[in-house]
Amino acid sequence: MTALQVSYRSSAASSSSRNLSDTPALSFSSFSERFVLIRFPKTHVLSPPKLRLKASFGRTRAARFATMAAGSEQEALPAALTSTSDPPPVFDGTTRLYISYKCPYAQRVWITRNCKGLQEKIQLVPIDLQDRPSWYKEKVYPANKVPSLEHDNKVVGESLGLIKYIDSHFEGPSLFPDDLAKREFAEELLSQTYSFHKYVTSAFKGDVEEAGAAFDNIETALSKFKEGPFFLGQFSLVDIAYAPFLERYQPFLLDVKKYDITAGRPKLEAWLEEMNRIEGYRQTQNDPKELVESYKKRFLVQV
Ligand SMILES: N[C@@H](CCC(=O)N[C@@H](CS)C(=O)NCC(=O)O)C(=O)O
Secondary structure, three states: OOOOEEEEOOOOOOOEEEEOOOOOOOOHHHHHOOOOOOOOOOOOOOOOHHHHHHHHHOOOHHHHHHHHHHOOOOOOOOOOEOOOOOOOOOOOOOEEEEEOOOOHHHHHHHHHHHHOOOOOOEEEEEEOHHHOOHHHHHHHOOOOOOOEEEEOOEEEEOHHHHHHHHHHHOOOOOOOOOOHHHHHHHHHHHHOHHHHHHHHHHOOOOOOHHHHHHHHHHHHHHOOOOOOOEOEEEOOHHHHHHHHHHHHHHHHHHHHHOOOOOOOOHHHHHHHHHHOOOHHHHOOOOOHHHHHHHHHHHHOOOO
16 A cells, blocks of 8 residues: 555656555554544534644644745646646656645645745646546556656656655655654554545445544544654654545535534644644645535435
């Protein structure tokens, strides 16, 4: 699941893809069975000002940098390329990040790029996945998915590998800790993102209370390191990997199931608050109403 997929440039037709690693994801049950389900009624999404103030004291250097690095101005975002758009001059030495504005996997990599202050170094190339240009598969990324990164005469894919790749190959604040215990915990949490997503979305059509166990696990994970509101204490790739998904679950479950994921989960509430202050993330956020509509179409189509 966390494999880093790389396509090396050769001729467009013979471009090859290979997996550098093939780490199986942990099953969600191994993640959930260690924790107990607790819930309290509460209805608001946004935290009260008192909590917001408290959370801001815990801001780490990386989080502050992430805010500064992104600047406070919204980056002018290019229009998504469609089947009628010409390809960019691929492999001309420019580093390009191919994304879809709506894709949570691509959003992870986009946030990483912003939080490291790489807006000038990594050019965004948005693709319209509903009207995808054929050259994307032929010339850029044979897997034909987003995200992918064109860098150093090769194309790298897979969001979890890519966020690490950007963190280690480019300048900017390190978003992965040196501390061994934190690194191990980070790897565990990263490997669980796919099963977390599968588990939560499988509860969308049925009993939402079942998804509660997954959010309880998040609450427990956020309690492990005391020095900050983030998963590892300080802001890291783990926060970036989870944010696009929680950004979608929160408004969807509130709208459709009247279920507040932050109710009885103060750490999760503080985390969402603090994440929403990070400019590099804010710039990638979608309109919650659009997210809800798109999730309704995707997950509730037969209801
Ligand atoms: N495992 C991939 C998933 C990427 C993915 O599924 N991207 C979707 C958009 S959100 C995509 O490109 N879908 C196009 C397709 O499957 O044809 C990652 O983590 O990067």
